[in-house]
Amino acid sequence: MSKYGALGDYLKRQGRDLVPMTFAEIEKVTEVKLPASAHKHRPWWSNNPNNSVLTKVWLDAGFKSEQVDIPAGKLVFRRVRGTKAGSEGIQAAGEKPFHPLYGYMKGLVRIMPGADLTRPADPELADYLDAKYGPEKRKT
Numbered sequence: 001m002s003k004y005g006a007l008g009d010y011l012k013r014q015g016r017d018l019v020p021m022t023f024a025e026i027e028k029v030t031e032v033k034l035p036a037s038a039h040k041h042r043p044w045w046s047n048n049p050n051n052s053v054l055t056k057v058w059l060d061a062g063f064k065s066e067q068v069d070i071p072a073g074k075l076v077f078r079r080v081r082g083t084k085a086g087s088e089g090i091q092a093a094g095e096k097p098f099h100p101l102y103g104y105m106k107g108l109v110r111i112m113p114g115a116d117l118t119r120p121a122d123p124e125l126a127d128y129l130d131a132k133y134g135p136e137k138r139k140t
């Protein structure tokens with residue numbers, strides 16, 4: 001168990017989806033003082049699983065941080081549901097982010113053999129670009 005594991009246990013026991021906490025409350029639950037960067041830098045509270053040990057604790061408990069107010073020393077943990085990793089909108093380490101519609105139109109567009117996708121569709125545009133920037137050098 002990590003030194004911040006008590007926060008994960010605390011969050012798991014909560015029956016509500018929003019758990020507002022102050023930095024002092026987090027320190028009280030974990031019995032560990034937060035690093036100085038947690039009190040100064042908003043990115044320290046990001047939901048990047050590679051950010052810190054504490055970040056992994058709240059993500060593994062099924063929560064994400066939001067509404068971080070550094071001057072006031074408080075934030076809100078929101079319970080996330082519905083994905084295989086137990087967290088919505090949070091990537092597992094090494095997982096590539098894709099939009100849900102990625103690949104939706106796969107197979108609907110065909111490019112005919114021999115088509116040059118780099119050639120301008122408007123021949124006058126090619127002449128204009130050649131005049132402005134010099135002739136294009138192509139490998140044949």
